[in-house]
Amino acid sequence: MAKLAERLDAGLAARLDPVLDTALAENRIVGAVALVAKGGELAYGRAVGLADREAGRAMATDTIFRASSLTKPIVTAAFLSLVEDEIMGLDDPVIRWLPDFQPKFQGEVFTITLRQLLTHTAGLSYGFMQPDGGPYLKLGVSDGMDQPGLGFPEELARITQAGLFFPPGAAWLYSVGLDVLGAAIEAATGKTLGQVVAQRVTSKLGMTDTGFHIADRARLAGAYADGAPPVPMGDKYTVPFAELSGIKFAPDRIFDPGSFPSGGAGAACTAPDFLVFLEAIRTGGRPVVKQATASAMMTNQTGGHLIVTSGPGVGFGFGGAVITDASVAASPLPQGSWLWGGVYGHSWFVDPASDLSYVLMTNTSTEGMSGQLSQDLMVATLG
Numbered sequence: 001m002a003k004l005a006e007r008l009d010a011g012l013a014a015r016l017d018p019v020l021d022t023a024l025a026e027n028r029i030v031g032a033v034a035l036v037a038k039g040g041e042l043a044y045g046r047a048v049g050l051a052d053r054e055a056g057r058a059m060a061t062d063t064i065f066r067a068s069s070l071t072k073p074i075v076t077a078a079f080l081s082l083v084e085d086e087i088m089g090l091d092d093p094v095i096r097w098l099p100d101f102q103p104k105f106q107g108e109v110f111t112i113t114l115r116q117l118l119t120h121t122a123g124l125s126y127g128f129m130q131p132d133g134g135p136y137l138k139l140g141v142s143d144g145m146d147q148p149g150l151g152f153p154e155e156l157a158r159i160t161q162a163g164l165f166f167p168p169g170a171a172w173l174y175s176v177g178l179d180v181l182g183a184a185i186e187a188a189t190g191k192t193l194g195q196v197v198a199q200r201v202t203s204k205l206g207m208t209d210t211g212f213h214i215a216d217r218a219r220l221a222g223a224y225a226d227g228a229p230p231v232p233m234g235d236k237y238t239v240p241f242a243e244l245s246g247i248k249f250a251p252d253r254i255f256d257p258g259s260f261p262s263g264g265a266g267a268a269c270t271a272p273d274f275l276v277f278l279e280a281i282r283t284g285g286r287p288v289v290k291q292a293t294a295s296a297m298m299t300n301q302t303g304g305h306l307i308v309t310s311g312p313g314v315g316f317g318f319g320g321a322v323i324t325d326a327s328v329a330a331s332p333l334p335q336g337s338w339l340w341g342g343v344y345g346h347s348w349f350v351d352p353a354s355d356l357s358y359v360l361m362t363n364t365s366t367e368g369m370s371g372q373l374s375q376d377l378m379v380a381t382l383g
Contacts, residue, residue: 003206003272004279009043012036015380020048023373027229029345031059031221032362032373033271036381037279039355044381051363052222054232062270064209064219065361066254068145068342070274071267072178073297073319074210075193076118077281078200079185080293080318088188090115094122097184101156105164112168114184117177119301119316123164124175128247128343135162137245144179144262145343146236146248152183152260172305172316182263193261204287205276210269212261214254220268221363223251223344226371230364239343239365247343247365265342271361274348278357281338282350298338298352300324320348332379341369349378356381 016034023029031049035042047059067074082088094101094112102109105123116122126143127136135141141158142150159180165173182193189196194212202210209215224230225239238246253259254268261267280286285294300315300322307314307321313329315322320340323333333339339349345368348359358381362368 004037004040004042004276006045007038007041007043008045009036009038011383012044012381013046015383016044016377017046019373019376019380020046023367024049028226028367028371028373029362029364030224030230031063032360032364032368033059033061033063034360034377035061035271035275035358037275037357040279040283042275051219053224054222059221060219061272062209062219063221063361064214064216064268064270065221065346065363066145066223066251066344067210067267067269067274068265068344068346069340070269070342070346070348070361071263071265072340073281074197074201074267074269074277075178075182075185075263076297076319077277077285077288078197079114079118079181080297081200081289082185082188082196084290084293088114088185090118094180094184097187098156098180101160101180101183103160103163105167110164110168114181115301116168117181117184118318120172120175120177121169121302121305122175122177122180123166123168123170123173124159124177124180125165125173126175128241128245129174130245131243132245134245141176142260142262143176143248144265145253146250147259148250148253148256149258150260151258152186155260156180156183172302172307174309176264178264179260179262182261185263193263197267201277201288202273205273205280207269207273207276210267210273210277212254212267214268223249224364226364226367230367241343241366249344249365271359274361275357275359278348278350278359282352282355282357298322298336298350332375332382334382341374343369345369347374347378351382
């Protein structure tokens with residue numbers, strides 16, 4: 001398990017412990033792991049509740065979670081290292097690597113670049129970002145967490161058939177872009193996405209519990225949905241999301257070798273592994289990427305496009321959102337912070353100005369991502 005040197009902060013514990021205890025007492029989560037690093041050292045670390053309620057298994061700091069969108073920044077870093085090595089280019093057209101991937105907008109084929117896939121400006125979407133009846137739902141496009149056994153060829157064909165929601169570059173929309181990027185990475189390297197991520201990111205950082213398979217199933221957290229108490233997801237479950245179609249989960253997808261490795265949502269990891277990754281990017285990127293690349297990841301790359309999931313004052317970098325104007329952002333985070341989450345119940349942020357990295361991983365969707373717990377812990381961490 002990847003580790004940071006410890007210098008525990010009693011003030012942080014006094015603020016964060018009651019927030020976690022209250023979430024448990026109010027049955028808003030089954031279990032959680034919260035970690036905070038300050039100045040390159042672990043300042044807070046706590047595991048609470050149960051990893052698997054039905055089995056009576058306690059949560060541990062090294063519990064493995066289905067990562068959902070915590071996959072994105074890790075795959076992003078792997079891709080950007082390929083860019084540094086001139087194996088792929090940010091502005092390569094997708095068809096250089098995936099010649100048949102030519103979704104249309106209003107009957108016209110547009111050039112989509114790898115940069116647009118990375119920044120969610122390609123004109124693609126997610127099924128859960130659409131109302132019932134949207135083309136992704138009609139055609140069975142996977143969001144990377146459902147449909148065990150669905151492979152890349154069929155997934156790409158379905159996305160192509162569904163078409164674009166706007167011309168590439170015209171707007172921002174959270175999307176399966178990282179899944180398409182993952183397929184392009186496989187085509188460019190002749191390796192699986194898992195092999196590329198292992199070679200270029202996880203092996204370099206000692207992230208031994210991170211990848212597109214479960215390293216130790218006995219340490220895997222159960223999957224639960226919001227409720228009082230939270231509800232086990234079972235083989236399939238749809239979690240309500242805003243007023244849209246809902247987020248579709250199949251928790252055992254990761255065990256099916258026929259499932260395409262979703263670059264947007266398909267990995268598993270532990271909280272300590274992910275914190276080590278965040279710290280690597282915060283401190284300059286080594287040994288994964290160069291300092292300029294790490295800085296670019298934490299810098300807005302989408303101009304003035306509205307980040308529809310976050311609202312004004314927020315842009316999108318490479319792998320996560322960026323607070324561009326703290327005075328109008330619906331977030332307590334200061335300007336320059338880099339952040340995102342995961343629909344299985346996770347949230348994270350990096351505040352470069354304060355040398356601070358934070359990760360919350362829970363087994364409860366969506367409380368750990370966007371519920372009261374994630375918001376209260378973020379405020380408590382900032383002090």
